[in-house]
Amino acid sequence: MERCDFSSVITIISDHISESKRGNQSDLMYALFDTFATDEINIEETFDEGAVCRWVNGVRKISPKITKYYSDNNKKSCLSSDIEQNILPMMYDSDMAVREIYDLVIYDTTISDGVKQKLTAGYPFSNSKEKADFLSAVLCFSMERNFIKREPEKSSLKDYGALSPFVKNLIYGAEVPKPCRYFCDRAGEQSELHFMLSEYGKVFLQGIPGIGKSELAKAYAQSFKKEYTNIIYINYSGSLKNDIIKLDFAEDYNANEPEADRFRRHDRFLRSLKDDSLIIIDNFNTVASDDETLSTVLAYSCRILFTTRSRFDEYNDSYTIEEMPDDELLGLMGSLYSEADNHSEILREIIHTVHNHTFAVELSARLLEVGILAPDQLLEKLRAEKAAMDSEDKISAKKDGKSRKATYYTHIHTLFSLYKLSKVESEVMRNLALAPHNGVHAKLFALWLELKNMNAINDLIESGFVKELPGRMIALHPMIQEIALDEMKPSVVNCSIFLQSLQTICMCHGNDVLYYKQLFEMIDSIVDLIDNDDMKTYLLFLEDVFPYCEKYENHHLMQKVTDILSSLLKDSNVGADKDRALLYDYLAIVADDPLVSIQYEERAISTIKKVHSGNIVLVCNLYTNLSHFYHMSGNIKSALDNMGTALQLAKKFKIENHHDNLVRRRNYATFLVAAGQPLYALAELMKLSEVIEYHYSNQSLDYAMVQEDMGKIFCCLGKKEQASKHFKYAFHLYKIHFQSEPERIEAKKQEMIMYLSMEKLM
Template identity: 45%
Template sequence: MSQPDFLYELFEDFMDDPVNQDFSMDNGLVCRWMTGQAKISPKISAYYSKPSNQEKLAHTIHQNLLPLMSDCNMAIQDIYTLFIQDDSISDAKKKNLTPLYKPASSRLLFLAKLISFGMERQFIKRNTKNQKLLAGGALSPIVLDYIMDSEVPKPCRHFIGRDKELEELYTVLEENRHVFLCGIAGIGKSELAKAYAKRYIKQYTNILYIEYTGNLHQDITDMDFIDDPPESTDQERFQRHNRFLRSLKSDTLLIIDNFNVTATQDSFLSVVLKYRCQILFTTRSKLDEYCTLPLKEIEDMNALFQLASVFYSEADTYRATVEKIIETVHSHTFAVELAAKLLENGISTPDQLLTRLQVEKASFHNEDKIKIIKDGQSSKATYYSHIHTLFSLYTLSLEQQDIMCNMCFLPSTGISARIFAKWLEMPTLNEINDLIETGFVQTTTRRTISLHPMIQEITLSETKPSVSSCHILLDSLQKICLMHGIEVDYYKKLFQTAGNIIELIEKDDIPKYLLFLENVFPYMDNYNYQKGMKAIIQELKNFLKRKDIGTDSDRALLLDFQATLEIKPEKAIKLEKDALAQIENITADNARLVSNLHANLGGLYRMNGHPDLAREHMEKSISLLDQFNLLHINDSIPQIANYAMFLTEQQEPERGISELQKLSGIIKEYHSDDCLDYAKVQETLGTIYLMTANLPQAKTHFKRAFKIYEKIWADEPEMIGAKYQEIQELYPQIGFCIGKNLSGLLTK
């Protein structure tokens, strides 16, 4: 099983606890836990530190994991040996746990307590010696510990009837290196590619997997390399990733799934085809200029009947009719699966379903069996019509129709069912589970849901999702993006969902839609997600070029967003000045925006050596916040903190400290002295005191800040570590050699 699936099995009690409903086993993060690159979430270790939960863990191991192991006793014995021989574990801890190992009845409790102990130990990041991976040689470097989130998904459990195609695909790849596995939607291309990876895994040093999102250049940029600097730009990430992929040799297989465009629609294809590794594309498009392997229907009726039997328990009783149904839907694997699930749910008898399909078939009998147009979409093909007929036979409740409508926007890789249910404010997963049973909603072995591409197309045409009908989803995504200082580990999937909304939703409420875009953009900026930021800017441009759409504030925000992505300082400054010029009269409704624009312009002037202009705009920004009683809002924190640092640079630290102390009082009054905003102000105060050589005050404020950081980021140890590192790097810049002294105080 995959690494996240393994941890879902191991930590089932933790995941099922309602308190942890927002917790997601992000594939990249799990991989970092497994490879020693990140400490496991403190939420998990804290949960299992309780003796009662350790007993639950022992039971879960017995129930979920032991049946999967060929020799569980030997595994536990090896773990015990590692434990006893580890010199870094105290004798007291060994004496405490060893008695549990001796009697067989408590051996799993020993293992559970040992796992809990291991998670709570001091974390030491593993050195992967990444530079060795780039060394030349006859074979590709092993990239398992280097590229995160590139694992090939497992094929479905019921994959059958493609032995001949698997062998043929192996031969064609060996001879041609780059192969396009083509065929209509739902015929099983992706499943065949996954099954190929599983069968021939020992033939390759690496097998990498990319889910195509419409832009190969961006997909390669978005790959998760373990040593990507967080501050790197999209272009820098792409250059590193592309250079590395070019170094891979023919013993590596790269699978690019759902490449449903033509060569001219993605110009970067020609660059990827220069890679020396083997590449397997799955596609609905006709790409005859390249080496293609067309995937046809499964010819073996017995295999297809076996597939139907998996989902329809009475298939043997009605074998003759079921086989006629299979013939009527042209042996299309996805249609066979849906039909079988429909029969199992009792919505239709085999005879009723056959009659309905035959009537539908007669209506387009004279049409070509398959009509694939240039871009590979085959909505007029008989296969599509069969799926549409099966879809229409289900009587979905209004709640289920709404779920399907909103699921159209989910990334093809899927998302946690619980997170999606929370987005839609659903009290339970019952309706989603019913849709999984019908076959409309796909699920992995553990908790991730998505729509089959054909079902997505049909759902889009049937439900016509709009800003109005999907307002709960849009509101939920905005709330996440507006939660100041809170980050989610599934942010990429959130941004992909937002990207699909931009592409697919019907914009029937333009003011609400513009507000959605404007609220999502700053959150994307937090993660430097430039693909999404550029898409939002382009969408705003398309709407706001019309005079009758949008307000002056909308146009000012668009210019501000463009300045965010502008590389040249002079152009960025001009864009911010143009943004301010859009708003003639400052009112209570736009004061917050105008204040932000002045703060941004002041920051640009500060960075580019214009202190007088920087001071003018920073002070204007803060005076507007004061004038309109907005000093307590989150926007004031960075503005006043930046102004205080600017004053310190200008040899006026007392004024900077005074501004921050007033701000601390406001935050304490309106919010609390235990929130992230208060911590940031305390950190800034500590920094200024450090810069002015007032070490006792610096220590006091840093300790206050870190006490809050450690509480709020309890689940993000890497963020705490990064913050420690950031503070310690200040010391040599200002001539103090007190790193060890202060970091020791902070940890007490």
């Protein structure tokens, strides 16, 4: 019988929720752990789709922070309340779900009879509260008990390779979002789209902004999902290569894997997909020549549906979506405006005035619903705006190959201006305009903008300007984003609170954050869109972002930051010596050749004219990095000399106990071993362990790493007993610090076993 763990329990719960109500797995976690997610102490906690999928599949332990939170009996009652209010109403047969979980507990031979009786007391249950209490108790038990990792399901080619491997348990977070609940089914368009995909394999679904391309693609995926073994959704970021790298594969355990290697591995798998699989690439708003990976993707054997506002008429497989007919748009207005039936003729006139543009019709209906204007007043405003445009050229072409009708943008401008945004709403719009198309987590955004509550965001969602996305993400509609960028002009100065929040996170190099992917996507979009009206502040922002990108091996953003800094600092009037030294340091880090890196680092050091307390941290880091590059090049003597210089300077300026210097001393010991001086290295590490114990803790991760280093040296000296002692203590600490990452714990264990099995090397 299956083991009662979080994976088995949540799978039964999920299986008894209808697909129309369930949403994605992150949405289910938010509904289940609602109290946890809204508690002030967990304000930065988000349910990353990839992590959630691993919890559900049993390949990773659920976040210890959640388990610890619900270990409190009072919080267990909150979990029960959330289940009763959020989960049970979504179930189509909660009694059967409870029965299956009851059987799961009863037939699990690894649970004692006493615990079984306690968990199932009162079964069968007579009301929703008793069922919720039972589910809460079993969930808490399943989270608290010893975690046993499940082996991820392996895909297999069916019918001797005729069909694609299943990607459900191989790629996480790539499910197609559901179309909006008021989506108007376009007669025949989904069928025609299916015919074209069957005929050509690759289709460019093109049309003007706001006409409904993305919603049609989502609706098609929902309607024809049974036709495909897999459907993978990608929201285009501006680089297909980067989008393929960012796909979250189950095998992506190595956070330090080079991006080129990860791309090759992901690309190789995508090439294995057959005609029974579909990839949707949404918002592919570029031209073919601007994305070098397009030709690679077009060579895939699977079907691919692009949505784009660009023109791809040179391809036989392009399909242009046109304006919807009046009756369907009246239906759309009726779903958003409660008084629509009483004003059908005026609404029809509004539809004609905005040229049957889907998004303009939607905004009109939402504006009417909030009561800002009556239908006849709105029609009068739109007609006045239309008359002003009649003498103007209605078609404009952008340099990037995109085409648009200027009238549509003018309608949206007009509707946007009719809303009287409060100061807080304007701040939300201005800063959210900097977010990527795939959005930002609503709670994180509010935190970064230092909002007191979510009211302004919720009001903007109601107005239609802000879109709700799966996983509690939010974004501006692409047309609204363009207007907000144009009218509100987000800049370093007027977005200072937002930028300072992100910069503060990046300045804490030793702190890990669960939402680092969203953080970097946000920064990536900011540097593309923000107006630099404060050079000094912007330079500091970029300089603090780079080291945090390096911490998480985000090479794409590291390269982008160095490119921007290089461009800005070409002007001799911009920046100071410190800024140029940092630029050379960053160029050394992103360089592929250690000899080139050495040249950059030496240039960085020579840029600093005088060492003082204001730049000592930077200077020590420069010498440290230079020593690393010498080590990489095989010059151990120069590596030791430069690391020694960094340590001497740190001692001279009394920063020898700073965290950075602890890492520096570990590296110095590593270089001593490489130079054939293991006993000196051991002496250095013993002194370092005393410093960490005194100034930090002998339970810290730094202490664990020093113990591991000492164990490795003892192994190389053939002293296995001493090595085992240090390894055991290090492993004890690793199990504490990496308790939610069993793969990492196991990797450490195997590495230590390997060292203990080696013969004496010195």
